Amino acid sequence: xxxxxxxxxxxxxxxxxxxxxxxxxxxxxxxxxxxxxxxxxxxxxxxxxxxxxxxxxxxxxxxxxxxxxxxxxxxxxxxxxxxxxxxxxxxxxxxxxxxxxxxxxxxxxxxxxxxxxxxxxxxxxxxxxxxxxxxxxxxxxxxxxxxxxxxxxxxxxxxxxxxxxxxxxxxxxxxxxxxxx
Numbered sequence: 001x002x003x004x005x006x007x008x009x010x011x012x013x014x015x016x017x018x019x020x021x022x023x024x025x026x027x028x029x030x031x032x033x034x035x036x037x038x039x040x041x042x043x044x045x046x047x048x049x050x051x052x053x054x055x056x057x058x059x060x061x062x063x064x065x066x067x068x069x070x071x072x073x074x075x076x077x078x079x080x081x082x083x084x085x086x087x088x089x090x091x092x093x094x095x096x097x098x099x100x101x102x103x104x105x106x107x108x109x110x111x112x113x114x115x116x117x118x119x120x121x122x123x124x125x126x127x128x129x130x131x132x133x134x135x136x137x138x139x140x141x142x143x144x145x146x147x148x149x150x151x152x153x154x155x156x157x158x159x160x161x162x163x164x165x166x167x168x169x170x171x172x173x174x175x176x177x178x179x180x181x
Contacts (some may be wrong), residue, residue: 041073050076061146139155139162
């Protein structure tokens with residue numbers, strides 16, 4: 001398990017780093033190796049912000065919390081990650097496909113917020129993502145784990161880009177683009 005803790009706009013603190021890494025290791029214990037976690041502990045005026053991104057065997061778990069105290073921000077963000085890890089583990093047990101989970105590959109995409117109607121739309125955020133092959137079931141698990149309404153993924157069965165999304169009725173929809181001949 002590799003954990004990187006960086007500090008922004010505050011002095012580096014070994015006690016804060018140790019507190020964070022000890023608690024994070026306990027939260028991530030149910031996940032299979034390899035695990036890579038990046039954390040940013042940041043202070044902006046009176047706001048203490050803790051951001052965490054975890055990559056574990058192809059899944060991505062993110063969390064961000066802010067309070068007036070860094071220790072409480074850390075506790076809150078780790079509680080959020082703990083809930084996501086438990087949700088992920090329940091999905092594995094529910095689907096019962098442990099071999100597919102070991103090969104689990106996922107990434108996600110975040111769309112920029114809508115621009116105001118008075119100005120021309122512009123791209124305000126851009127992300128590059130690596131689309132690793134996964135099955136439709138794995139894509140559904142990753143989408144639910146990230147609490148997103150849709151997920152762009154490379155379908156391992158067809159080797160094409162697909163989009164899985166949540167319909168208004170609670171079921172899932174799958175978009176499989178076809179290129180005309």
